[in-house]
Amino acid sequence: MAAVIEFAGVTVRRGQAVLLDDVDWVVEEDERWVILGPNGAGKTTLLQVAAAQIHPTDGVAAVLEEVLGTVDVFELRPRIGLTSAALGERVPRDERVHDVVVSASYGVVGRWREEYDDLDHGRAAGLLRELGVAHLADRTFGTLSEGERKRVQIARALMTDPELLLLDEPAAGLDLGGREDLVSTLSTLAMDPDSPATVLVSHHVEEIPPGFSHALLLREGRVVAGGLLDEVLTEDHLSTTFGMPLVLDKADDRWAARRRRMH
Numbered sequence: 001m002a003a004v005i006e007f008a009g010v011t012v013r014r015g016q017a018v019l020l021d022d023v024d025w026v027v028e029e030d031e032r033w034v035i036l037g038p039n040g041a042g043k044t045t046l047l048q049v050a051a052a053q054i055h056p057t058d059g060v061a062a063v064l065e066e067v068l069g070t071v072d073v074f075e076l077r078p079r080i081g082l083t084s085a086a087l088g089e090r091v092p093r094d095e096r097v098h099d100v101v102v103s104a105s106y107g108v109v110g111r112w113r114e115e116y117d118d119l120d121h122g123r124a125a126g127l128l129r130e131l132g133v134a135h136l137a138d139r140t141f142g143t144l145s146e147g148e149r150k151r152v153q154i155a156r157a158l159m160t161d162p163e164l165l166l167l168d169e170p171a172a173g174l175d176l177g178g179r180e181d182l183v184s185t186l187s188t189l190a191m192d193p194d195s196p197a198t199v200l201v202s203h204h205v206e207e208i209p210p211g212f213s214h215a216l217l218l219r220e221g222r223v224v225a226g227g228l229l230d231e232v233l234t235e236d237h238l239s240t241t242f243g244m245p246l247v248l249d250k251a252d253d254r255w256a257a258r259r260r261r262m263h
Contacts, residue, residue, distance in 0.1 A: 005197075007026070019221055022222070028197065032212040034199075034201075036205065036217050047201055080163070083166070084169075101124040127158050145178070150171070150174065183209045
């Protein structure tokens with residue numbers, strides 16, 4: 001089975017700051033990864049490299065068997081589905097929801113004069129239906145709740161039938177109900193064998209959907225631990241990652257963490 005992400009010694013520097021420090025990481029095509037860490041750990045930077053948005057300063061980063069720096073990223077990026085707050089901010093607020101999704105076929109944000117065929121429109125409608133937001137197709141993006149926008153963005157990310165799906169903090173800004181709806185949706189995607197390899201960035205273990213298989217824990221740009229979720233997600237690893245003593249619980253395939261009370 002081919003690796004969809006293969007990082008060897010990946011380091012990213014910006015001036016004097018080291019955002020990622022000597023990261024080794026391999027993602028296989030049937031795996032579902034969660035990346036956890038505090039603010040400033042390097043999670044979003046890691047995802048930007050995986051999305052072919054930035055190149056490493058040192059080390060080798062291969063995405064979908066293409067080595068960054070030796071490949072035309074404009075040909076590589078359509079093979080990658082991406083959701084992020086930055087991308088969501090670029091979507092015009094007066095854009096029809098259906099057009100937000102279908103315009104991913106051309107890799108554009110904001111539909112203009114491009115033409116789409118029946119297959120494109122059918123796929124967009126099908127994805128909105130799968131993600132439970134088909135009834136919003138004719139609404140404008142700006143009128144949606146935060147949770148609805150997140151689902152529409154995921155539909156857009158899946159529009160090109162990507163080989164890799166990258167989700168940067170998709171539950172950020174959601175209330176409890178919105179988060180639980182999204183976790184349920186992502187769990188359904190994760191358990192579908194036809195879904196692409198998926199990487200989810202989060203601050204919170206509570207946002208890990210059932211069906212995710214692996215975890216990568218980051219602190220200050222370095223890997224604390226990486227591998228199978230049940231082996232990596234321990235109280236010791238999590239406490240090291242977040243720099244405080246934590247208690248970790250698991251029930252019904254969901255995780256929860258809290259600070260350990262000191263007697």
